[in-house]
Amino acid sequence: MQIQKVLAPAMMLVLFFTACKKEESLTSNLNPTPAGNTTTSASDKLKDSILIYSKDIYLWYDKIPTTFNPRSYSDPNTIMTAIRQYSTEPGFSAPVDRWSFAVKQQEWDNVSSGVAGDFGLNVFFNQEGDLRVRAVEKASPAGSVGIKRGWRITKINGNDNITTSNANFIVQNVYESGNTSFTFQKPDGTSVNVSLEARTYQENPIILDSVYALNGRKVGYFVYGSFLGDTTQMYNNFSRIFNRFASQGVQDVVVDLRYNGGGYVNVAERLADYLAPSSANGGVMMTQKFNNKYTSYNSTTRFSKKGSLNLNRIFFIVSNGTASASELLINSLKPYMDVILLGPGKTHGKPVGYFPIPIEDWYILPVSFLTVNKNGEGNYYSGMSISSQSADGLDKDWGDLNEASLASAIRYINTGAFRTTTPGQPLQQNPAVISGNQVLDAPNFKGAIDVRGLK
Template identity: 55%
Template sequence: MRSSLFLLILLAALAAVSCNKKNDKGGGSTSDKDKLLDSSLFYARELYLWYDQIPTTFNPRNYDDPNEVMEAIRPYSKETGFSSAVDRWSFAVTEEEWNDISQGIAGDFGLGVFFASNSDLRVSYVEKASPAGAATIKRGWRIKKINNMTSISTNYVDAIVDAIFYSSNGTFVFGRDNKADTTITLTATTYVEQPIILDTIYTTGNGKAGYLVYNSFLGDTTRTKQAFADIFTEWSQEGVTDAIIDLRYNGGGYVLLQDELANYLVNSSGNNQVMEKQVFNKKLTSWNETTNFRKKGSLNLSRLFVIVSQNTASASELLINSLRPFLNVQLVGPSNTHGKAVGYFGYPVEDWLIFPVSFRTLNKNNEGNYFDGFTPNAQVADGLDKNWGDVTENCLAAALRYINTGVYTQSVGTNGNRTGQTEIRELLPPNKELGKTRFKGAVAGIRQLP
């Protein structure tokens, strides 16, 4: 049914606008460009979840490319109960760019950074196959100098973003605990991201806790599925009774990988029950789809701990929402999650793919619309001064403490300082800017033209 409907949309589009010529991002004649822009809007009027809010006077030719058109329709996404438009995500990229993004191919230094305090910039993660990984840079190292920039503070976020994420070369001075500072020069190269950063098992007072740091639902799906199978087989063999899934920097990705992970984490009571519902606009009700759990592995959890932050988005939030009807899902982290309660497919328009938000997601209890994000059960600052797996890292320590004692402590700030809510709140805006380079989305796939 979906293919037939999509074909009808396609034929109507072809009749309305002759989209039969290729166009590159900056070239082509004016008429070719206009056709590309007109086509982008035409599809949006069919596919956008809030299509009926786009004004009839909206002129796509006021914009330079399909991505600008997608960004321009975002304000037309009002939802009951929310004072402003909720869409922050509709976008478009060339097919070539999407191929790199979806396969986890990057071309930067391969490290993330966040502020632990106003003047303390820390490495948040390192991609193993990246230049930073090859240089053995570690999470928790403090960045004291970038090129000639010695004033490393929240006042210079834009300059820091440019130097770390959009430069071909950079020289950094890193501070390391109990070691001398080290100077490292990095050159950006192409590498493949490895979304599983760490998996390990801890012995607790009540049994064993499995810990998985998962950084993205994008990448090689076959490889990731096999990694899940290996990890959860080991957890079952080792008698894991609690699970801690660290999604603090996971901005989402493929829904099919969310489904895979959810099937390992759900308990037996959820087997064959509703996992998620995709609900499209009124024009596309025949596209509405329900996915049920198909339990994998033998873990039979009663509760699940998820480490989150404002960078936890989309497919990561879908995982939380899908499991809540069946598990006691405990959230630990510095802030609410991102709040992306919707998803999209990619739709080809010439040599572009447009991603207008196309469906909302609901769980078994029809719960969704979490555009303000999920609130953590324990507000705990990101322990940026500690490496992955360090049991004294704030968020991991809080989850393990609850497993052992049944309670969380007070809110914990940077470097273990308690009652750090003011500090956490002050760091959200600059760290939001530093996290913008991460993909945030729940992608249900690419709809190829019939």
């Protein structure tokens, strides 16, 4: 569930190509060998190579000044972070690239395969002093002992200072520790002490799928935590879920992506094929555009409708944690159906992507392409706006019809109006809670990986 802390700042919101012919062809056309003195140190050669690649494939390559000195930075990741400052776009006052990064190959291989080695516990502040479990991986240590979303954490290793000012302590003991003891308060008010030991497990991004019969309508609800993991398993689950939705006569679908930071682009495409109406079949899903040196690699993907579910509208529950491949899915569907976004806030905003370039034992990932939908829309660097704001509902488990965001979607389906208030759930968090949650959210992966070959 968590990326190692050392990777967290760099790996926010990934969208890239990996292990595919496109990557191999592109990287073979780049010049990885810097000219220079043969006495140059191995470290400096590595840094020089990184700059050469970046000045070739980076989407804003022509903005990197000739005076940029990669040798002045400590490692590949700090070089990637430094080039972000040159990502200028019309209409945006600040650089738009928040994502170019570098990572050791072995570390990334573990993350991208959906293999985790932690407690499988994700936490967030509901209010000041009210720390909640917001997600649990089923096969993880936390999932194995029955910990649920919505449980309140009142002590960590005996420390009851569970406040936003102590967020770094929480990160260290929830995401970085190998052994931590917790005191949880359950929804019924009882408390339980649990000691967790980190171990390796395979993540399962399919958190929940349900069908509700409400006022004569069938509503399908699907909570999807990530586009990373075992793709065969995910494809089989899609088939099962949407066959169930169709056989039970589902008329509306709510897809919960509020914590889905992305994953494999081909999995996002498969999900789009199930969600799209029949009229989208054969239509443009998305187009990827590289810089002017690599326009020959621009590519267009078209819908190939799957399943018999034929919707004319779709609801997505989103938040700032909804990123990259999740946004690609939403953006691709917008030209073909009524796409309704609601939730705690607008999406993160990442319409660009990259692929990993191997250099020695590192991958570097300079942003390399922009993705747009059928209508050419894709400049959502500020995030996708929502139709209605609803609280995160951290005090409720998944699928609870009283959970704030799901309840708001259901109310709209039944009445045509969103829920406006949620008892005990503030829509606007105070700055301390927002800041504390940003610290807690930093280790969470957000991104997307495209594994398609070049046709």
